Amino acid sequence: MSFVALASRVIIPLQIFLAFFFLFRGHNLPGGGFIGGLLLGLSLVLALLGFGFQRIKEAIPFEPSTVIGIGLFTAGISSFFGPLFGKGIFTGVWGSTVPFIGKLSSVLLFDVGVFLLVAGIVMKVVYSLMEEEC
Amino acid sequence: MIALPIILPFMVAAIFLIFPECQRLQKSLAFITSLVIYALGLSFLSDSKTVLEVGGWEWPFGIVLVADGFSSVMVSLVGLVGIVATLYSYGEELRDRHYPLSLILLGSVNGAFLTTDLFNLYVWFEVMLMASFVLLSTNVSKDGFGGAFKYVLLNLVSSFMFLSGVGLLYGSVGALNFSHIASRLGSEDLLSVYLIAAAFMIKSALVPFYFWLPASYHRASATVSALFAALLTKVGIYSLIRVLSVFPEIPELLFAIGVFATISMLVGIIGAFGQVNLRRLLAFDVVSQVGFVLLGFSTGGLSSAVVFYLIHMIVVEMNLFLIAGVIEKRGNFIGSGIIGFSFIVSACALAGVPPFSGFFGKFLIIAEIFENSWVLSGVLALIMGLGTLVLMARIWDIYFWGEKKGEIVISSWQIISVIILTIVTLSLSIFSAQVLELCQWVIDV
Numbered sequence: 116m117s118f119v120a121l122a123s124r125v126i127i128p129l130q131i132f133l134a135f136f137f138l139f140r141g142h143n144l145p146g147g148g149f150i151g152g153l154l155l156g157l158s159l160v161l162a163l164l165g166f167g168f169q170r171i172k173e174a175i176p177f178e179p180s181t182v183i184g185i186g187l188f189t190a191g192i193s194s195f196f197g198p199l200f201g202k203g204i205f206t207g208v209w210g211s212t213v214p215f216i217g218k219l220s221s222v223l224l225f226d227v228g229v230f231l232l233v234a235g236i237v238m239k240v241v242y243s244l245m246e247e248e249c
Numbered sequence: 250m251i252a253l254p255i256i257l258p259f260m261v262a263a264i265f266l267i268f269p270e271c272q273r274l275q276k277s278l279a280f281i282t283s284l285v286i287y288a289l290g291l292s293f294l295s296d297s298k299t300v301l302e303v304g305g306w307e308w309p310f311g312i313v314l315v316a317d318g319f320s321s322v323m324v325s326l327v328g329l330v331g332i333v334a335t336l337y338s339y340g341e342e343l344r345d346r347h348y349p350l351s352l353i354l355l356g357s358v359n360g361a362f363l364t365t366d367l368f369n370l371y372v373w374f375e376v377m378l379m380a381s382f383v384l385l386s387t388n389v390s391k392d393g394f395g396g397a398f399k400y401v402l403l404n405l406v407s408s409f410m411f412l413s414g415v416g417l418l419y420g421s422v423g424a425l426n427f428s429h430i431a432s433r434l435g436s437e438d439l440l441s442v443y444l445i446a447a448a449f450m451i452k453s454a455l456v457p458f459y460f461w462l463p464a465s466y467h468r469a470s471a472t473v474s475a476l477f478a479a480l481l482t483k484v485g486i487y488s489l490i491r492v493l494s495v496f497p498e499i500p501e502l503l504f505a506i507g508v509f510a511t512i513s514m515l516v517g518i519i520g521a522f523g524q525v526n527l528r529r530l531l532a533f534d535v536v537s538q539v540g541f542v543l544l545g546f547s548t549g550g551l552s553s554a555v556v557f558y559l560i561h562m563i564v565v566e567m568n569l570f571l572i573a574g575v576i577e578k579r580g581n582f583i584g585s586g587i588i589g590f591s592f593i594v595s596a597c598a599l600a601g602v603p604p605f606s607g608f609f610g611k612f613l614i615i616a617e618i619f620e621n622s623w624v625l626s627g628v629l630a631l632i633m634g635l636g637t638l639v640l641m642a643r644i645w646d647i648y649f650w651g652e653k654k655g656e657i658v659i660s661s662w663q664i665i666s667v668i669i670l671t672i673v674t675l676s677l678s679i680f681s682a683q684v685l686e687l688c689q690w691v692i693d694v
Binding site for chain 2: 178180181183184185186187188191192194197202203204205206207
C-alpha cells in the first residue's frame with residue numbers, strides 16, 4: 116500500500132467528520148454548507164489520489180448529477196417551510212435543539228442542500244477531468 | 250407567489266437531474282413549467298404592484314422582489330418563450346440535459362426581471378451566463394467551441410465590471426436596493442454607475458462589445474439559439490432601462506448610450522449584409538435592433554413605445570430564429586405556405602412595414618428621436634429599417650425562391666411553434682392600440 120493510500124485511509128474519515136461539523140455549526144459561526152461541501156468534495160479528491168479513479172467509481176453507486184439534483188431540490192424544498200407555517204417564502208422556521216446538530220430548522224435544510232450541491236459539483240469536476248485523462 | 254417563477258424552474262430542473270432517463274417526462278414537465286410561468290406572469294399583471302421581502306427581511310436590508318407592470322410583462326414573455334422553445338425542441342435531436350439547463354436559464358432570467366437588488370441581479374446574471382454557456386457548448390463541434398469561448402470570456406469581463414461597480418457603489422452609499430441607492434447617490438459615485446452601465450451594455454450586445462453575439466448564436470442548435478435570441482440581450486436591455494430609470498438622470502451617460510446605440514444599428518445592419526450563414530445574419534440584425542431600442546430609451550426615456558418594441562423584438566426575433574432553424578435543416582424552403590407566410594409576417598414586422606407590429610413601435614420611437622433633436626440618429630434609424638427590409642428580401646430570394654432542394658420532413662411540433670409566434674405577432678399588430686395602452690399602464694404603475 117502506497118503512502119498516499121495509507122494517509123487517505125486515516126485522513127478521509129476525519130475530513131468527512133469535519134465537513135459535517137462545519138455544516139452543522141455554520142449558522143451562527145464560521146462554516147456552513149458551502150465550505151462543508153467543498154471539504155466533502157476534497158475528501159473525494161484525496162480518495163482518488165489514494166485508490167485510483169476506477170475503484171472510486173465502482174464504490175460510489177450514484178452519478179454526480181444525481182447529487183447535484185438532490186442538493187438543488189433540497190434547497191428548493193426548504194423555501195416552502197415558511198409558507199407552510201404561515202410566514203413568507205424562504206423565511207426560516209426553527210424547531211427544537213438536537214445534540215451535535217444544533218437547532219433543527221429550514222435554514223439548516225437549505226444548508227444541507229447547498230452542501231450536497233457543492234459536493235456534487237466537485238465530484239462532477241473531478242469525474243470529468245479523470246474521464247478525459249483515461 | 251412572486252418567488253414561484255424563480256423557484257419552480259429550479260426545482261423541476263433538479264428533478265430532471267435526479268431522473269435523467271425519463272426524456273418524455275422531461276419534455277412534458279418542461280412544457281408545463283413554462284405554462285405555469287406564463288400564467289403567473291399574467292396573474293401578476295392583474296395587480297399593479299406585488300412586493301415580496303424574501304425571508305422576511307425588510308426593505309433596505311433584505312432582497313426585495315417586485316412584480317410591477319414591466320417585470321410582470323417580461324415574466325409572462327419568458328413563459329411564452331419557454332412554451333414555444335419546448336414545443337420546438339420536440340422536433341429536434343438534443344443532447345442530454347437540454348431541459349434542466351434551459352429551465353435554469355428561464356428561472357435565472359425571471360430572477361433578473363423580478364429582483365430589485367443590485368447584487369442579487371449580479372447573481373442571476375452569473376447563473377444565466379453559466380446555464381447559457383453550457384447550453385451553447387454542449388451542442389457544438391470542436392470548432393464551434395471558439396464561439397462559446399468568446400461568449401463566456403466577454404460576459405465574464407462584463408461580470409467583472411458589474412461586480413466592481415456594485416462593490417464600489419456599496420462601499421460609498423452602503424445600499425444595494427435600486428431605489429435605496431438612488432436616494433443616496435452622490436456625484437462621486439458616477440464611476441461605479443458607469444461601470445454597471447457598461448456591464449449591461451456588454452450583456453445587451455451594444456456596439457463596442459457586441460461581437461460575442463454573432464460569434465456564438467449560430468453555433469448552437471436551433472432551439473437554443475432561438476432561446477438566446479429571445480432572452481439574453483433583452484435581460485441586459487431590461488436591466489439597463491430599469492436601473493437607469495430609477496437612478497437620478499445622468500445626461501452624459503444617456504448621451505453615450507445614444508451614440509453607441511446609433512453605431513450599433515449601423516454596424517449590425519452592415520455586418521448582416523456580409524453574412525452567408527442565415528442565423529449569423531439574423532444575429533447581426535439582433536445587434537441593430539438592440540441599438541434601435543436603446544436609442545429610443547436614451548432619447549425619450551422609458552416610454553410605452555420602448556416597452557412595446559421590446560415585446561415585439563422578443564417575439565419576432567425568436568420566430569425568425571426558429572424559421573431559420575427549419576430552413577437550414579432543409580437547404581431551402583419552397584412548398585410550405587405556412588412557413589413562408591410566417592417568415593413574411595416576421596420579416597415585415599422586424600423591418601417595420603406598416604400593417605405589422607414593428608411599424609407602430611418604430612414610428613413612435615423615431616418620432617421621439619426626432620422630437621429630442623437627434624436628427625442624424627433618426628435618419629439612420631429610418632435607413633436601418635430599409636436595410637432590414639432589403640436583408641429580409643435577400644433571405645426570401647435565396648431560401649424561398651428557386652429550385653426545390655431535397656425532401657426533409659419537418660416535425661409538426663416545429664411548425665406549431667412557428668405558428669404560435671406568428672399568431673402572437675399578428676395579434677400584436679392588430680391589437681397594437683390596446684397593447685400600447687397596456688404598455689403605457691405598465692410604465693405608469
